[in-house]
Amino acid sequence: MRIGNCSGFYGDRHAAMREMVTGGELDYLTGDYLAELTMLILARDRAKSPERGYAKTFLTQLEESLGTALDTGTKIVANAGGLNPAGLAAAVRALAERLGLEVAVAHVEGDDLVARRAEFGFADDVLAANAYLGAWGIVECLAGGADVVVTGRVTDASVIVGPAAAHFGWTRTDYDALAGAVAAGHVIECGTQATGGNFAFFGDVPDLVHPGFPIAEIDADGSSVITKHPGTGGLVSVDTVTAQLLYEIGGERYANPDVTLRLDSLRLSQDGPDRVRIAGARGEEPPPTLKVSLNAVGGFRNAMTFVLTGLDVEAKADLVQRQLEAGLAVRPAELEWTLARTDHPDADTEEAASALLRCVVRDTDPKVVGRQFSSSAVELALASYPGFTTTAPPGDGQVYGVFTAGYVDATAVPHVAVHADGTRTSIPSASPTKVLEPVAPAPMPPSPAPGPTRRAPLGDVAGARSGDKGGGANVGVWVRNPEQWSWLAHTLTVDALRELLPETKNLPVTRYLLPNLRAVNFVIEGILGKGVAHQARFDPQAKGLGEWLRSRHVDLPEDFQS
Incomplete structure (x- = not known):
């Protein structure tokens, strides 16, 4: 079965959904719209209006592609529901009605724990608290006949694992197969990072102007081939897949709510042009806890960047630092200086002769990091180092967020599949489970022979x-x-x-x-x-x-x- 991906983050290429549903055969099309920062953005969006809190671009993409997906039998699964999956599901139904399309829309909920902050010991100022759910709510929705499934905070790989498990009828203890789907999901969930984007050896990529989005061809045993639609740009190679497997991981065990993937078990091989096979995946019981994404507003932040040109860069930096700090009516709670020595001696352009001195301030009071700070910097313009200039005009402080990870017992988190007809199915938490333990260090390869x-x-x-x-x-x-x-x-x-x-x-x-x-x-x-x-x-x-x-x-x- 073929699962494509059309989004690696909220703001990814808008045309990708249309390109994927028209570019070749797909059984499922998935999208990952959520990240730690995105959850804070959506939480602030929801605070302005309870009807918000989901990725709005998903709807505009769907407007171009829903009819084609229904015609080709391509089911769509995305976590674009963010903090309001029910709201997004209703919006998709309204869109389909406006387009004159009949579509079964289901959603998955239960991850939102913000109303239970006190119960779990989370801080009172947390704006969003979302547990990372697994794939089985998606499986239930697809088994119920859904054409489109939207979720809240599930793990990035779950939008791929769910369709695979539904398609092949895997059970919850088919750990190796599930682990293989997690590996495939981890590779394709960040979109074009699997096809040459953000790739160290980008000079090897034949056409990176407009890379195609990735596809995972998953087999019944969980092994997969990573590829892309024919004729699209980019590259799928052992190196591009290796790079993405290494992205945002920890140790040898890669824990998900449904299975723990042993990353050290994976084997990669080139399976033809733009085709890489992932085999050998071993899976273990998932951990008994779920990770929770906790986002809060930390305060207000501002910054000024001073340009220091030519000679005596460090002395100039010392002077303006002393002047600015002495001129602040109230010292912010945090004040940080960073000098980037981007200057070159005897430079042939002014920019190449310049260094950047950055001052960042943070405080809970917006006034302290707003005009009070900015004005103190501007007042130095004719009274400081020679060549005084800044990269941008002064401005007000901006809200900044704070992310922390929490962990809660998986049995305490509801996981609910809400079908197109409104019926609700509760998804039990994983059983058995296994606490994550360190893996014995892999044997070292032979020492390299000495030489020049x-x-x-x-x-x-x-x-x-x-x-x-x-x-x-x-x-x-x-x-x-x-x-x-x-x-x-x-x-x-x-x-x-x-x-x-x-x-x-x-x-x-x-x-x-x-x-x-x-x-x-x-x-x-x-x-x-x-x-x-x-x-x-x-x-x-x-x-x-x-x-x-x-x-x-x-x-x-x-x-x-x-």
């Missing part, structure tokens, strides 16, 4: 993919052959990572080996502060962290080719 080396970027031979994990981040690094794997496993240790990425020096870092993927994965705790919306660093989602690592110079064996 050259100083060069790590990225000459290694790919990387990084991303946010709450307040932490992961960086997965992989290589392409056994010789490089032996070198990588012995060379890129936690201590080496701290040396290459000094920002990680005082943070907890854990390394995991994935020999089947010739990859190491690092989980770096605390590097993103209190989550993406907190914007603790200039790359708040850690998307470029892996590319920074690849750019650092190491001693590469001379016989390793770029």
